[in-house]
Amino acid sequence: MGKRVALTGNEAIAFAMRQIDPDVVAAYPITPQTDIVQYFSSFVADGEVKTEFVTVESEHSAMSATLGASAAGCRAMTATSSNGLALMWEVVYITASFRLPVVMPVVNRALSAPINIHCDHSDSMGARDSGWIQLYSENAQEAYDNVIQALRIAEHADVRLPVMVCSDGFIISHSMQNLELLEDEKVKAFIGEYKSDYYLLDVDNPLTMGALDLYDFYFEHKRQQAEAMVNAKRVILDVGKEFGLLSGREYGFFEKYRLDDAEIALVVMGSTAGTAKAAVNQLREQGIRAGLLKLRVFRPFPHEELKATLSGLKAVAVMDRAESFSTLGGPLFTELRSALYGEPGAPPVVDHIYGLGGRDIGVEDIIWIYEDLQGIAEKGTLRAPVNYLGVRE
Secondary structure, eight states, rough: OOOOEEEEHHHHHHHHHHHOOOOHHHHHHOOOTTTHHHHHHHHHHTTSOOOOOOOOOOOOOHHHHHHHHHHHHHHHHEOOOOOHHTTTTTHHHHHHHHHOOOOEEEEEOSSSSSOOSSSHHHHHHHTSSSEEEEEOOOHHHHHHHHHHHHHHHOOTTEEEEEEEEEEEETTTTEEEEEEEEEEEHHHHHOOOOOOOOOOOOOOSSSSSOOOOOOOHHHHHHHHHHHHHHHHHHHHHHHHHHHHHHSSSOOSSSSEEETTTTSSEEEEEEEHHHHHHHHOOOOHHHTTOEEEEEEOOOOESOHHHHHOOOOOOOSEEEEEEEEEOOOSOOHHHHHHHHHHHTTTOOOOEEEEEEGGGGGOOOOOOHHHHHHHHHHHHHHSSSOOOOOOETTTOO
């Protein structure tokens, strides 16, 4: 058994990074991520890891240095939030396109402007089509577990894609929570040694990275990335099962909470799932057959599995902590509704955009969504497909 401790989410992520002991970490501070690299830098200073810690002048440089280290054959990591991720944008895409298995904790924070340091998912959702795998965490335990699994997923020979491990700013990053840490030697055995098949410093097998790639080969390279994302689905499940044997905590694409006999259900990502579980419990005590699906993996989007799980329900609500400005709803809603489109027995789906800039969400707010779902289930029609929960209008 592991060790029971109380840590903040950022401490838990930094502890996982200490156990991983990557070859290179390049990072720049930004609220609310700063604690991760600050804690990790103390492990470097105290000689607890062998990591080369690179301090840089910006997040763009942080991702550039991380990319360079990974391309040279190193196990490389960084971390960021919000505007820092936005400043990395160019290199975020390049890292995925080079098929480099970088792991990056992203502590979710609203994008400017206006300047806001609190949680929503606009930063990572903005990068949803960059070619990175995206895992979302409900609490500090999941953030810790996801970082460890992310190494195995990213470095798998059939994947070789970078992974973002997302956790909600301040709600997870700075709140103290109970969790179980694995023993160092078990983590080391689980992740194994990393050896890149193709790297810049292999003088016996020279290669070129960053060459001009026009219409003659560019399309094929993008198709290879797409196929790697398909492969990632199988690898994510395999790694999740193996991690379950190690820790007693098995992971898949999503968690079903009181969903098997539910008539109405909510789909949500991140820390709000914990609040939603409390709402489900209250409604169950009243005889209302409410359920919850907490999505862990947003990229690759598990559309077939979601379709099989949600079809047959009377009504489904999605909670989006990001505005896509498409006028069709938030990112999770549009992808889920697309997955269900044309499916026999597919339920009506309604979107609730909430919590932008860190606005609080309570149990009573989520109970209201379920009550609205009951009306949709009875009538079979939506009052409005996209709603803004808790905004002053």
